[in-house]
């Protein structure tokens with residue numbers, strides 16, 4: 001007997017009874033073409049990996065034909081690689097053939113062929129699920145009126161669970177391979193921050209280039225005093241982990257929720273990470289061997305800062321660089337991604353002269369619009385070594401700046417050869 005009131009929740013119960021334990025109703029799979037199937041069931045595939053297995057489209061109404069579900073089901077198969085495809089029309093189940101071209105009536109869903117135990121190993125899917133989770137929690141926060149002026153949900157969304165996995169909004173924990181989860185959490189927060197908030201995450205090519213520029217100096221303590229999502233820290237940490245360098249990573253971030261989320265990610269890192277919610281201008285920095293940072297633009301520090309050249313200012317652009325250089329240990333290296341006005345404006349001329357006389361400004365790589373997130377302006381990657389002055393590598397990149405700063409890119413290779421001429425290769429060509 002047709003039942004026009006069958007809902008996605010009813011379908012979920014039927015799938016549960018057939019042996020599926022991990023189910024999602026209308027999951028919003030962000031990076032996957034905004035796909036939104038009515039019900040998605042996860043199960044193990046032939047390799048024992050957890051994968052999106054069955055998808056169900058639910059239709060009701062007098063004139064609904066099962067075939068109307070075929071385009072949506074085929075899209076799920078193309079995008080997620082699902083194996084079983086169903087339409088439930090007015091309570092009656094139909095199963096699609098392998099090519100998802102036709103539907104046959106069935107009594108109900110086929111039980112999962114290889115069971116439901118396994119680990120998710122697909123990083124893109126894990127990232128997409130986490131982005132969905134971040135949006136879900138951010139929406140809930142906004143709807144509850146608890147929004148504190150930014151889009152970030154609480155750190156618990158990315159907190160470590162007893163078993164490595166992702167909590168689904170509908171309940172249940174989707175087990176994920178630990179290294180996949182660590183990378184997916186990073187990617188999800190960067191993706192979320194880039195699209196959903198006023199605090200922009202740095203461009204991934206910039207993070208990778210910054211890590212390459214400090215690679216020869218990675219040791220001891222690596223600090224990002226304005227760490228945001230932590231993308232610079234993670235890029236350097238990847239290199240340290242691969243080279244087996246026992247460095248530790250410290251970040252400060254003024255936005256409490258963003259700091260919490262980045263700290264949660266850091267808890268799953270293969271090397272020690274501490275990220276504190278802090279106003280960097282009011283915090284004594286830890287002494288650091290390496291500093292990598294993209295300070296906020298045009299901010300004012302709460303108090304006057306006395307700079308290394310003896311002048312006093314509340315100008316955050318220069319104070320951020322100055323505080324970092326103060327914390328840099330002798331022989332250490334700092335890489336800043338700053339707006340171009342830092343290297344061109346008259347306002348900073350005397351501080352630039354001071355820098356040139358007291359430090360080794362090792363490289364200045366000018367970048368066009370688009371390289372610095374959150375601003376339409378041009379920017380500079382500035383590498384400074386805490387040692388006696390010497391010559392500076394200078395380059396101005398154009399529209400192909402991303403290619404130029406790729407791991408084997410011409411500009412990055414030239415800069416590295418200049419700033420670390422005697423460097424024994426550390427065995428890494430990739431970021």
Ligand SMILES: C[S@@+](CC[C@H](N)C(=O)[O-])C[C@H]1O[C@@H](n2cnc3c(N)ncnc32)[C@H](O)[C@@H]1O
Nearest residue numbers: 201202226227228229230231253254279280296
């Ligand atoms: C340009 S973003 C850094 C982006 C970061 N590199 C990333 O990829 O996520 C600058 C960050 O500094 C933070 N910030 C602003 N003022 C700060 C302060 N006084 N102390 C610490 N962090 C601050 C902002 O919230 C923002 O996350």
